[in-house]
Amino acid sequence: MNDVLVFGVDGNAVAFEQVKSWKNYNSIGQNVETIAMKSMEIANLFLAKDASAKFDNIVPFDLITKDTVGNFTPPEW
Amino acid sequence: MNKFKLLSILVLIAVMLSACGSAPSATEAPAATDAPATGGTHTLVFIPGSASNPSQAFGFKMFQKHAAEYGFEASMLDGKADVAEQTKAINNAVAQGADVIIVNPNDAKAIVPAMKAAQDAGVVVGIFMAAAAPGDSTFYVAVDDKLAGGVVVQGILDLFPDGATGVEIGGQAGHPAAIDRHDGFTTALADHPEIKVLDYQNPQAWDAAQAQAIAEDMITKYGDEIQFVFCHWDNGATGVINASKPPG
Numbered sequence: 001m002n003d004v005l006v007f008g009v010d011g012n013a014v015a016f017e018q019v020k021s022w023k024n025y026n027s028i029g030q031n032v033e034t035i036a037m038k039s040m041e042i043a044n045l046f047l048a049k050d051a052s053a054k055f056d057n058i059v060p061f062d063l064i065t066k067d068t069v070g071n072f073t074p075p076e077w
Numbered sequence: 078m079n080k081f082k083l084l085s086i087l088v089l090i091a092v093m094l095s096a097c098g099s100a101p102s103a104t105e106a107p108a109a110t111d112a113p114a115t116g117g118t119h120t121l122v123f124i125p126g127s128a129s130n131p132s133q134a135f136g137f138k139m140f141q142k143h144a145a146e147y148g149f150e151a152s153m154l155d156g157k158a159d160v161a162e163q164t165k166a167i168n169n170a171v172a173q174g175a176d177v178i179i180v181n182p183n184d185a186k187a188i189v190p191a192m193k194a195a196q197d198a199g200v201v202v203g204i205f206m207a208a209a210a211p212g213d214s215t216f217y218v219a220v221d222d223k224l225a226g227g228v229v230v231q232g233i234l235d236l237f238p239d240g241a242t243g244v245e246i247g248g249q250a251g252h253p254a255a256i257d258r259h260d261g262f263t264t265a266l267a268d269h270p271e272i273k274v275l276d277y278q279n280p281q282a283w284d285a286a287q288a289q290a291i292a293e294d295m296i297t298k299y300g301d302e303i304q305f306v307f308c309h310w311d312n313g314a315t316g317v318i319n320a321s322k323p324p325g
Contacts, residue, residue, distance in 0.1 A: 001296065001321035005236050005243070005305040007229045008314035009222075009258065010132060015311035022318055026232055027311050030206065030220040032132055036139035038218045039203050040121065040147035043177040046201045046215050047119060055211055061220040063228060077135035 011064050016074040019064055029062035032077065119176035121149040123205070124166045126183045126252065127158035130283050131312065133181055136205060140179070149177070156180075158249075158282045160187040167191040170200075177201045180214070185253035189213045207253040222254050226261025229307050233272055236305075240271025243305030244295045246288050246313060247279035255279060258309050275299050280313070289316025296320055 003023045008015055011029020018025045038057055045053035062072060123140050125133030137153045144151040154170055156163035160183045168191060170178050178200055182188040185207075192202050192214050204217035233241055245262060248255030259277070266272055276295050280287035288308060296303065306321075308314040 001301070001303070002323070004303055004321055005233065005241075006314050006317055006321075007232060007305070007307045008311035009225060009309055010311040012131065012311050014315055018311065018314060018318065024236060025314070025318075027314075028220070028225045028228060032136050032206070033139045033142075035206055035218050035220075036136055037143050037147070039179050039205055040140070040143065040149055040177075042216050042218060043119075043121065043149075043179070043201050043203055044147060047176060053216065055216050056208070057216060057218040058221050059218060061225060075135075077131050 011062055011072075011075070012077050013074045015064060016069060016072075019066060019069045027064040029064050029072070031059065031062075032075070035059055119149050120174065121151045121177040121179060122170040122173070122175040123151060123153045124156050124163060124170065124178060124180045125153070125205075126156045126163070126181045126249065127282065128153065128155040129158075132206070132283075132310075136181070156183055158183060160184045160251075163188055164191040167195055171195050171198050175200055177203065179203045179205045181205045181207060182209075182253055183249070184251040185209075185256055187251070204253070208257055209253065219254070222257035223261030223264070226258050226263070226307075227265040229262055230265035230269060230272065233305050234269065237272075240269070240273070241304040242273045242275055242299075242302050243307070244275050244292075244299065244303055245277040246291050246295075246306065246308040246317065247277060248309035248313075249283050250279040250281055252283075255309050262307060275302060283310055283313065285312045285316040287316075288313030289320050292317040292320035 005024040007026050009028045011027050015027035019027060038059060042057055064072060123137050128134055140151040154166035156166055163183050178195055195202050196215060202214045204214045206219050208219050209217045247259050278291050306317050308317050
């Protein structure tokens with residue numbers, strides 16, 4: 001079972017270690033800090049009744065693999 | 078260049094392009110470029126599914142870190158991994174006069190009446206790290222969890238071009254992100270009958286010990302038939318890896 005392909009989601013510090021240490025591990029990373037900030041930005045638009053406020057707000061994810069892990073900084077959590 | 082590497086590059090390009098706009102890369106330090114011009118201070122209550130969930134605990138830390146930049150005073154009421162508790166927390170936040178409530182729902186459907194009642198009371202209700210149906214909340218901010226499920230299918234095909242068998246360990250039962258990740262995975266699999274999912278189970282919470290117990294049962298049942306595991310969160314995948322390692 002040591003070479004089983006594992007996919008996870010979050011891209012937290014544990015994920016970075018698992019990408020490096022497990023033979024086939026990939027993580028779909030979501031940036032919690034960005035999502036928190038975006039939430040407050042959008043909330044302000046709604047409070048101000050700004051016409052540009054949108055219901056659906058998608059933040060891009062990062063695909064963290066052995067090939068890409070060096071491109072990212074592990075998050076604090 | 079294989080498809081998965083190509084997909085990786087495309088994702089990176091998309092992230093780089095988005096970094097040029099309003100959304101920073103998922104792992105780089107974002108800048109508060111969209112701070113409010115409202116002048117006053119509004120109250121924001123963050124209601125995580127569970128404050129003991131590491132992603133949610135870090136989420137509150139980030140609300141606290143940046144609240145002043147956006148003109149908020151941030152506090153938290155714990156959803157305690159329970160829909161009834163989370164409903165109570167939403168009602169309490171409304172009673173306290175919150176201007177904004179940010180929720181990471183424990184259940185995609187059961188929490189809706191409380192969120193609608195909050196909106197009816199004039200509160201802006203945002204969903205955090207999960208999607209929602211229009212009307213259930215004022216807005217949501219999340220990654221595209223359905224697309225993530227499709228990315229997993231592409232990754233499996235990259236390693237196993239002729240197909241493979243494996244298992245899916247979902248996120249917390251009923252959680253909207255878990256539902257969307259599973260839906261995206263299942264939809265993408267419909268075009269690839271060469272990939273077979275032997276089993277799919279959800280834990281009752283985002284709990285690594287529960288994920289490990291599920292993985293151990295699946296390994297006992299399917300053994301080497303398991304060529305891939307899609308686990309909906311990285312800490313849960315730690316349990317999968319622990320279960321996959323040979324004893325001793």
